[in-house]
Amino acid sequence: MKQRRNLLAAAAATALATALTLGLPASAQAQNYKSEYRMSLVVGTAFPWGKGGEIWADKVRQKTNGRINIKLYPGVSLIQGDQTREFSALRQGVIDMAIGSTINWSPQVKQLNLFSLPFLMPDYAAIDALTQGQVGQEIFRILDKAGVVPLAWGENGYRELTNSKHAVKSPADMKGLKIRIVGSPLFIDTFTALGANPTQMSWADAQPAFASGAVDGQENPMSIFTAAKLQNVGQKYLTMWGYVADPLVFVVNKDVWNSWTPADREAVRQAAIEAGKEEIAIARKGMIEPGQPLLKEIEGMGVTVTHLTPQEREAFVKVTRPIYDKWKPQVGTDLVNMAEKAIAARKK
Known part of the structure; x- marks a missing residue:
C-alpha cells in the first residue's frame, strides 16, 4: 500500500510539474x-x-x-x-x-547564382x-x-550600370572599363565577356576607389546609387539595362x-x-511608378541616364548568352528550366 501511495504521489508530482511547465509564460520558458x-x-x-x-x-x-x-x-x-x-x-x-x-x-x-544569370529576369x-x-x-x-x-x-533590386567615363549603349562601350563587382565568378565571366575589366572589392572599399578614379564604374540598384550619393564620386553615366536583380x-x-x-x-x-x-x-519606390520619379531625381543631379532600346539591349543579351549557357548546368539545369517556365507563365 505504501509503495502504491509513493507511486501515485510521484505520478501526481510529475503531472503537476508538466502542467506548470506548459503553463509557464513564454518569458520564463525563454530564460x-x-x-x-x-x-x-x-x-x-x-x-x-x-x-x-x-x-x-x-x-x-x-x-x-x-x-x-x-x-x-x-x-x-x-x-x-x-x-x-x-x-x-x-x-x-x-x-x-x-x-x-x-x-x-x-x-x-x-543554386543562388540563378538570380545572377544575365538577362534572365526582364521585369x-x-x-x-x-x-x-x-x-x-x-x-x-x-x-x-x-x-x-x-x-x-x-x-535589393535591379542592378544598373554606372561609370565615370562615358555613356554605355553597346558592349563595345564597355571595353576596358574597370568595373567594381562582388566576389562572384559568374560576375567575372559576365563582365569579361562584355569587354570590361571586372574588379572584385567590398562595398566599403569601392566608394573611395570611385572617388580616386582607381575604379571607373559599378553596378547596383538605384536605391543604392541615391543613398550612397554615387554622383559625388564620379558616377555620372547611368545605363538602365536590368541585366540581373538581387x-x-x-x-x-x-x-x-x-x-x-x-x-x-x-x-x-x-x-x-x-x-x-x-x-x-x-x-x-520611384522605379515602378509612372515616369520613374527616382530616375528623374538622379537626372537632376547631373547624371546622364541612358535607356536602351530593345535592339540595343538584345546586343548585350547576345554577348552574354554563352555565359548563361555555361552557368546553367552549374546552377542546376532543372532549377533554371523551372525558373524559365515560371517567368514565361508570369502575369505581366
Missing part, C-alpha cells in the same frame, strides 16, 4: 535566450536593405514582447567587412541572423514569379539543407532557431514575412 541577437547586414538603414533589417528587428521585439532583442551590424562588421563570408559565418554561429544577398551567398550555395513580375512561387520554395529547401533557416524574401533572404542560424519556443519561432517568421513585403515596396 535561456540571449540578451541580444546579432543581425548582419551589408549596408545601413539609409538603404532599403538596411531598413528591412530595422523593420524586422522592431517587429520581432513587438511580437515577442521583448524576449528577442536584435542588434543590427551593418557593413558586415561581424566578419571584417567581407560580405562573401557572411553565409559561412551565419552557418557557424558567428552571426545569429541576417538579411543576405543571393549574390554574396552564391559562392557557398551555387519585376519575373522576380516575383521566382521568389513567390515554386522556385522560391525550392531555394528555401536548398538553404535549409545548407544549414540555415530561411524565412522570407526581400529585394533578391534578399531573411534567415536565422539553426541553433538559434531551435533555442526559441515554437510560438516565438512563428513570431519571428511572421515578422520576417511582413518586413520582407515592406522592404520590397521601399526598394521599388
